[in-house]
Amino acid sequence: MENQDTQSSASSSFVERIAEKLGGAANAARIYGEPIERNGITVIPVSKAMYGFGGGGGKKAGEEGSGGAGGIALTPIGYIEISEGSTRFRSIRDPQTLIKIFAISGVVVLLTARSITKIFRK
Incomplete structure (x- = not known):
């Protein structure tokens, strides 16, 4: 039973590491791009972030293994326009x-x- 707990904890640790890396990639700096200023108007690009991952591990005939994969998709959805003290969101x-x-x-x-x-x- 102890071996199964160790294996389970190793698999969950692996999945947690994947989630941590992908979650870090889908942060506010990626979703809200760098502000761009021209002629007194500031524009901040906005994206929608989606990410997913999976992983697991197992043991067969005395061999252990684990694996996983993940991905992230950032889709531009609009921009925030700041001009003369007012702010508005413009969708794309x-x-x-x-x-x-x-x-x-x-x-x-x-x-x-x-x-x-x-x-x-x-």
Whole structure:
């Protein structure tokens, strides 16, 4: 039982190290970029951060092993504009979102038309 506890603690320690490294990478300095100032207007870029990780360990035939992986994605979502004592957030529209909306709308229209056609055939 003691060996299993040691193995479990080694695996959880490994996963904790991965989480710590990824969490450190998704910090405020990365999400809020360096301010840029031009003509009395300061702009601070803003990103959305997502990160995930997994890991584990095991023992088979007297051999032990552990592994893990993780990743981080920073997506620009807008910027903060500071001008003449006022601050406002300006979002950046993602063109992929518009494409997804059109694709989903097309599927909904197609399914609705198909349902209406089935109703009138009866």
